[in-house]
Amino acid sequence: MAEAILKKEEDSFTCPVCLDLLKDPVSIPCGHNFCMRCIEGCWDQRGVYSCPLCKDTFTPRPKIKKNALIAEMVETFMMTRIQASPISPSNAGLGDVECDVCTGRKLKAVKSCLECLVSYCETHYKAHNELIPGRKHKVIDATGQLQDRICSHHKKVFEIFCRTDQSCICYLCTMDKHKGHDTVTAAAEWTDKQRQLGQTQRRFQQRIQEREKELQELRKAVKTLKSSAQTAVEDSERIFTEMIRSIERRRSEVKELIRAQEKVEVSRAEGLLKRLEQEIAELKRRDAELEELSHTEDHIHFLKNFPSIRDSPHSKDFPNMTFNQSFSFEAMKESVCAVKVQLEEKLDDIFRQEVVRISAAVTNIQIIQSLEYADPELPVRRSNSKENLPSNMSEVQAVFPEPATREEFSQYSCHFTLDPNTAHRNLHLSEGNRRVERRDEVQSYPDHPERFDEMYQVLCRERVSGRCYWEVEWSRWVYISVSYKSISRKGRGNECGFGYNDQSWSLITSSSSSSFWHNNKETKLPLVASSRIGVYVDHRAGTLAFYSVSDTMTLVHRVQTTFTHTLYPGFGFGFGIAYVFGSSVKLL
Secondary structure, eight states, X not given: OHHHHHHHHHXXXXXXXXXXXXXXEEEOTTSOEEEHXXXXXXXXXXXXXBOTTTXXXXXXXXXXXXXXXXXXXXHHHHHHHHHXXXXXXXXXXXXXXXXXXXXXXXXXXXEEETTTTEEEOHHHHHHHHHHSTTSOOOEEEOOSOGGGGBOTTTOOBOOEEETTTTEEEOGGGGGTTTTTSOEEEHHHHHHHHHHHHHHHHHHHHHHHHHHHHHHHHHHHHHHHHHHHHHHHHHHHHHHHHHHHHHHHHHHHHXXXXXXHHHHHHHHHHHHHHHHHHHHHHHHHHHHHXXXXXXXXXXXXXXXXXXXXXXXXHHHHTSOOOOOOTTOOSHHHHXXXXXXXXXXXXXXXXXXXXXXXXXXXXXXXXXXXXXXXXXXXXXXXXXXXXXXXXXXXHHHHHHHSOOOOSHHHHHTTBOOOOBOTTTSOTTEEEETTTTEEEEOSSOOOOOOOTTSOSSSOEEEBSSOBOSEEEEEEEEESEEEEEEEETTSOOSSSSTTTSTTSXXXXXXXXXXXXXXXXXXXXXXXXXXXXXXXXXXXXEETTTTEXXXXXXXXXXXXXXXXXXOOOSOEEEEEEOOSOHHHHTTOEEEEO
16 A cells, blocks of 8 residues: 555656756746756757647746755655665676666666767666657767767767777768778778787687697696606616715725634734743743842752853844834825825716716706797797707806896805815814915925825815805915816926916915916906905806905906816915915814
8 A cells, every 4th residue: 555655646746857856946837847847848849838748838948956855755755655665686796788878776777878978777768769759869888988979079979980090980070180091881890900900819728729728738747747757866866875885895804804814813813922921921030040049059950051042032042023113094095085086086077977977968848938829919929949048158147147136156165174185294283174274384294196296376175066155264375276076186286286287277366466277377356355355156057256355245356167077176376485385274
C-alpha cells in the first residue's frame, strides 16, 4: 500500500520531459509543471513556445520562475521516499557511468549521446528518443569521457582521422587547420588499424611461441649444466680424495723408512754403547790392578805380575769402534720439501691451465640474455653472435671487476711468510718470518741452493694463486715485488734482481723517489707518501696493482700482462749505504 502511494505521488512530481522528479520546478500558463531546464531546452530547440503535454501555444515567450510551493512538496516527497525505500539495485556503483539527468539517486547510464553530450539511464534514454522523434542523434555505449570525443575548437563530434597528423578531428577541421591533409573517416581508419593490430598480434603470438620454445631449451640447458657441474664436482672430489690417499700412503712409507733407518742406527749405536761400557769397565779393573801393583814393595811379586797387565786392552782385546755422530735426517727433509715444491708447482700449472680452459669454455656458452624482435617498432635487441664474446681474460675481467674499496680488497687477503732458505745473509728475519730488515752483520743461515748469495733479496714461501691481496709496511728504501720462482739466485747480474728481468716485477720506493721496474725498464712514478703499500694480483686476468693505503686507497701503478708461471711475493733492498741499513719490510 505504501509503495502504491509513493508511486502515485512520484507520478505527480515527475517532469513530463525528463521523466524524473522535478528539479527547479516551474509552472507555465496552461498549469502544467516542468523542470526549468527541460522546458527552456524544449523552447530553445523548437523555437515554438508551447506545452509539451496539452500543446497550448503562448505568444510571446512566457517569463517563468521557480514554483516555491511545488519545490517544497518535491523535497518533502524525496525525504519520504528515501526513508521508506531501499536503494534500487540499478543505482550507479563504483566505476559505473552515472546518468546525467537523474536527480537525487543516480542510476547507471546505459547510453551516451554525442550531440547532447549527456549520458542516460534506460528510462531517460527512452525519453530522449521520444523527445526528438524526427531526428536521430549519434549514440554510443555509456562513457564517462564524452569531452574526449568532442573537438575543443568546433564543439563537434570527432568523425574523421587525419593520417598526416595522426589525430582525430571533426569535419570542420578539414576546412581550416587540416585542409589538404590525408583524411579518412574514423570508421575506415579503425578498420585499417584493426587489420594492422591483427598482424601485430599474430607476430606477437608467433614470437611468444618461439620464446617459449627457447625458454624450454634454456631450462633444459640449465638443468644439463647443473647436472654436469654436479658430476664434475663429484668426480673432482673423488680424484682429490684419491690423490690425498696416495699422498697419505707416501707419507706413511716415508715415515716407516725414517723409523726403520732410525731403528738400524739406534741399534748399531746401542751395540757400540754396550761394548764401550764393557771396555771402560775392563780398563777400570786393570787400572785398579795397576794401582794396587804400584804400591807393592815385594820386588818378586811386582816382577812376576807386571808383564801380564802392562798391555792395553784397546790394542789387544777390543777392536776399534767408530760411529757417525753427524748422521741426521736433514737430507730426507730437504728431499721431501723438494718433492712438495715440485708437486705444488706442477699442480698449480696444471690447474691454472685447466681453469683458463674451463673459463674459456664457460664464456662461450651462449645463454639468452634478452629478447630480439624483428619488428623495428620494438626497441629490445639481442645478439648471440660469437663476435660479441670476450676474446681475452681482460674482457672476462670486466664481468668480474677489480675491487674498488679496501673492504672489497680484504675479501682476497692472503697470508704470506718469508722463506729463510731464500734470504740473503745480510737480511734479518723476525716476528715469525713476517718482517725482514737489512743489517750489516751476517746471519748464520746454512747453505741452500735457493738462497740469494749477492742480491739483498728474499722470497715468500707461499705462492700467489687466483686473486690475492696483501699489505706491507716499509721504511727507507725497499723493493716490493712479485717474481717467478725460476729467477736466478747466484751473482749480482740483472737476471737476479727484482724488476731487472722478465721474471719479476718490482715497485721501488724510498723517501725521495718511486718507480716501477720490469725487464730492466723503468717507469717513473709520483712519490709514495704512505708507509703502507697494498698489492693486488689477479693471476688469471694478468693484473698486478700497487696501492698507497691510508684513510683511502690510491692507485700507484697498475700492470696488465700475462703471467705464465706461478708468482711469489718478494722483497729486496738497494746497495746505497745511506738508505740500506735499517731498511725494512713487514707483512701486515
